[in-house]
Amino acid sequence: xxxxxxxxxxxxxxxxxxxxxxxxxxxxxxxxxxxxxxxxxxxxxxxxxxxxxxxxxxxxxxxxxxxxxxxxxxxxxxxxxxxxxxxxxxxxxxxxxxxxxxxxxxxxxxxxxxxxxxxxxxxxxxxxxxxxxxxxxxxxxxxxxxxxxxxxxxxxxxxxxxxxxxxxxxxxxxxxxxxxxxxxxxxxxxxxxxxxxxxxxxxxxxxxxxxxxxxxxxxxxxxxxxxxxxxxxxxxxxxxxxxxxxxxxxxxxxxxxxxxxxxxxxxxxxxxxxxxxxxxxxxxxxxxxxxxxx
Numbered sequence: 001x002x003x004x005x006x007x008x009x010x011x012x013x014x015x016x017x018x019x020x021x022x023x024x025x026x027x028x029x030x031x032x033x034x035x036x037x038x039x040x041x042x043x044x045x046x047x048x049x050x051x052x053x054x055x056x057x058x059x060x061x062x063x064x065x066x067x068x069x070x071x072x073x074x075x076x077x078x079x080x081x082x083x084x085x086x087x088x089x090x091x092x093x094x095x096x097x098x099x100x101x102x103x104x105x106x107x108x109x110x111x112x113x114x115x116x117x118x119x120x121x122x123x124x125x126x127x128x129x130x131x132x133x134x135x136x137x138x139x140x141x142x143x144x145x146x147x148x149x150x151x152x153x154x155x156x157x158x159x160x161x162x163x164x165x166x167x168x169x170x171x172x173x174x175x176x177x178x179x180x181x182x183x184x185x186x187x188x189x190x191x192x193x194x195x196x197x198x199x200x201x202x203x204x205x206x207x208x209x210x211x212x213x214x215x216x217x218x219x220x221x222x223x224x225x226x227x228x229x230x231x232x233x234x235x236x237x238x239x240x241x242x243x244x245x246x247x248x249x250x251x252x253x254x255x256x257x258x259x260x261x262x263x264x265x266x267x268x269x270x271x272x273x274x275x276x277x278x279x280x281x282x283x284x285x286x287x288x289x290x291x292x293x294x
Contacts, residue, residue: 091263
């Protein structure tokens with residue numbers, strides 16, 4: 001009985017070790033690229049029922065992320081892993097990101113040795129490296145505020161042809177749509193304006209009923225038109241039920257914001273007209289030099 005007990009104990013201890021070894025292989029080297037490319041939903045299926053992980057899949061407007069907190073010892077390249085996540089977004093970016101206990105400088109030293117990678121630094125505690133012949137792939141090392149570091153395997157897939165044609169990039173998005181109010185407006189600028197007042201604008205010819213703003217950085221924006229010589233502002237808004245249609249001086253809706261992601265072409269129709277805007281937005285048309293026009 002005693003030899004059997006020892007054997008049984010050995011098998012019991014080997015199970016979590018084998019699991020940790022297999023998972024470590026998925027999170028490093030060639031396995032990391034495969035995991036990043038496969039995406040969050042595939043990894044969730046692969047990890048189903050695994051002990052020692054607390055994983056949560058989140059779907060949102062422009063992508064999907066599987067975030068896993070590690071509850072049992074797990075190491076990659078000799079460094080303890082506390083959390084990892086895999087994401088895929090509308091810009092065609094797939095990434096596997098590992099949160100490691102050592103700081104970024106120690107991660108760079110270990111990763112450079114393990115991957116035989118000559119990392120380059122931007123001078124702000126961040127390092128990057130791309131495998132030879134794979135310009136759309138890179139390894140990133142970033143510092144965290146808590147003193148830990150992150151090691152990421154990033155794959156930038158080509159954007160769809162229609163998104164590229166519209167002006168989207170892996171770093172910026174596009175907002176386009178109709179100006180669907182009955183007024184025949186003079187020449188104007190349609191602007192995407194963030195909470196700080198920074199904006200990206202496009203000039204629109206008199207009487208035109210469509211616009212397209214390219215080069216919009218990821219963020220949250222109001223979309224408003226500023227017509228030359230007119231108090232009318234076509235804008236993206238929802239109905240304001242307390243304001244009867246056609247009542248002079250009454251806002252024809254409540255301004256709404258839109259979220260823009262890199263690689264995304266967002267359709268936003270300007271269907272409400274305003275004669276007055278909130279103070280933080282109403283005088284933007286008096287300072288055209290502040291805008292970046294496309």
